[in-house]
Amino acid sequence: MADEHSARLADHDTAISEVEQEFAAMYTQVRHVLTRRAAAVHPELTVFGYKLLRELSADEDQQQGVLADRLFADKGAISRIVRQLEGLGLVTRVPDPSDRRAQLVRLTDTARESLDSVLADNRSVLRSRLSLWEIDDIHRLRDLLSKVNETVTEREQVHRDER
Amino acid sequence: MADEHSARLADHDTAISEVEQEFAAMYTQVRHVLTRRAAAVHPELTVFGYKLLRELSADEDQQQGVLADRLFADKGAISRIVRQLEGLGLVTRVPDPSDRRAQLVRLTDTARESLDSVLADNRSVLRSRLSLWEIDDIHRLRDLLSKVNETVTEREQVHRDER
Structure with missing residues (x-):
């Protein structure tokens, strides 16, 4: 185990x-x-x-x-x-x-x-590259990045509250 | 159309x-x-x-x-x-x-x-945050980022060949 x-x-x-x-x-x-x-x-x-x-x-x-x-x-x-x-x-x-x-x-x-x-x-490198992608993959990437940005760890929360 | x-x-x-x-x-x-x-x-x-x-x-x-x-x-x-x-x-x-x-x-x-x-x-902010994720989502993010890194546009290819 x-x-x-x-x-x-x-x-x-x-x-x-x-x-x-x-x-x-x-x-x-x-x-x-x-x-x-x-x-x-x-x-x-x-x-x-x-x-x-x-x-x-x-x-x-x-x-x-x-x-x-x-x-x-x-x-x-x-x-x-x-x-x-x-x-x-x-x-x-x-x-x-x-x-x-x-x-x-x-x-x-x-x-x-x-x-x-x-x-x-x-143009932005990112924009040029993503323009070659299927829209579903672009949405998947957006959702995962947004999840990274929203996942705030407990430790960070403490720092935020201290501000 | x-x-x-x-x-x-x-x-x-x-x-x-x-x-x-x-x-x-x-x-x-x-x-x-x-x-x-x-x-x-x-x-x-x-x-x-x-x-x-x-x-x-x-x-x-x-x-x-x-x-x-x-x-x-x-x-x-x-x-x-x-x-x-x-x-x-x-x-x-x-x-x-x-x-x-x-x-x-x-x-x-x-x-x-x-x-x-x-x-x-x-620790790295990214590491702290991703440690709270399911491994499948981490793999999905890895694969999409790797796809961004590998998608090289034709224009970029020209610049690379010029080096």
């Missing part, structure tokens, strides 16, 4: 490790695509810089604080990358019309042009 | 958007957990710094170039974060025994202690 129970636990553990490996492989593939897209916009652009430009392209001029929230970064990291992007001629800083003491980060025309051509050529 | 076709395409599109939203929600949840763990190690530690410490904890002293590859970052970003971690007393640099001109990054004892206690308390 005890052996059967531990064999079952081991199978469970292996299955979970396999899911972790698939997520890791997915992360690596996405990083490779983003690295290639960043290089297509500018040879010295990092993936983080590319993500910042993409935010500006979707939603126009932004305060650095907003960019920090959107990119889950601290303000120091944002201010360093903005300086670097300025150096590459990809962004400029303009006065914020709604707050005299603040500045907004804005895409340059050069950045907008390169970004538009890269984005037009490259 | 044409209407039926476009209705089917629209359903497909909606289903794909739902999968994208689930992945985005997952990303946000993981970032929140990592932000909390980083802060538990040191109040000024960023998520990127936390990931670097985790690499060192799994695999001992490392050259900055190896850390750059593992974290998909450029060397400039690694050298800045290593300086910052040195300032926080979380890493030191030691001579590389296999290459006199090189240095290795090493966890300090303080960093190792805080990291061990954070890691002991917090």
Whole structure:
């Protein structure tokens, strides 16, 4: 009985490790695509810089604080990358019309042009791939991912309650 | 007929958007957990710094170039974060025994202690959650993720061949 129970636990553990490996492989593939897209916009652009430009392209001029929230970064990291992007001629800083003491980060025309051509050529990797799938499989994937997102462990619940 | 076709395409599109939203929600949840763990190690530690410490904890002293590859970052970003971690007393640099001109990054004892206690308390979020699932659902998720990873679009194939 005890052996059967531990064999079952081991199978469970292996299955979970396999899911972790698939997520890791997915992360690596996405990083490779983003690295290639960043290089297509500018040879010295990092993936983080590319993500910042993409935010500006979707939603126009932004305060650095907003960019920090959107990119889950601290303000120091944002201010360093903005300086670097300025150096590459990809962004400029303009006065914020709604707050005299603040500045907004804005895409340059050069950045907008390169970004538009890269984005037009490259839909989300996920979207391109799933467009080849049967809809039933897409629904199955959605339901399982939603279940991962909703399964909150007891320990996490404690952390949430502490907030 | 044409209407039926476009209705089917629209359903497909909606289903794909739902999968994208689930992945985005997952990303946000993981970032929140990592932000909390980083802060538990040191109040000024960023998520990127936390990931670097985790690499060192799994695999001992490392050259900055190896850390750059593992974290998909450029060397400039690694050298800045290593300086910052040195300032926080979380890493030191030691001579590389296999290459006199090189240095290795090493966890300090303080960093190792805080990291061990954070890691002991917090298994991978995914692992904790999936441990509550039936094994069949875990296998289904694994198979669908593996299918996402293996579905390579024609356009991506062209890019691969160009390498």
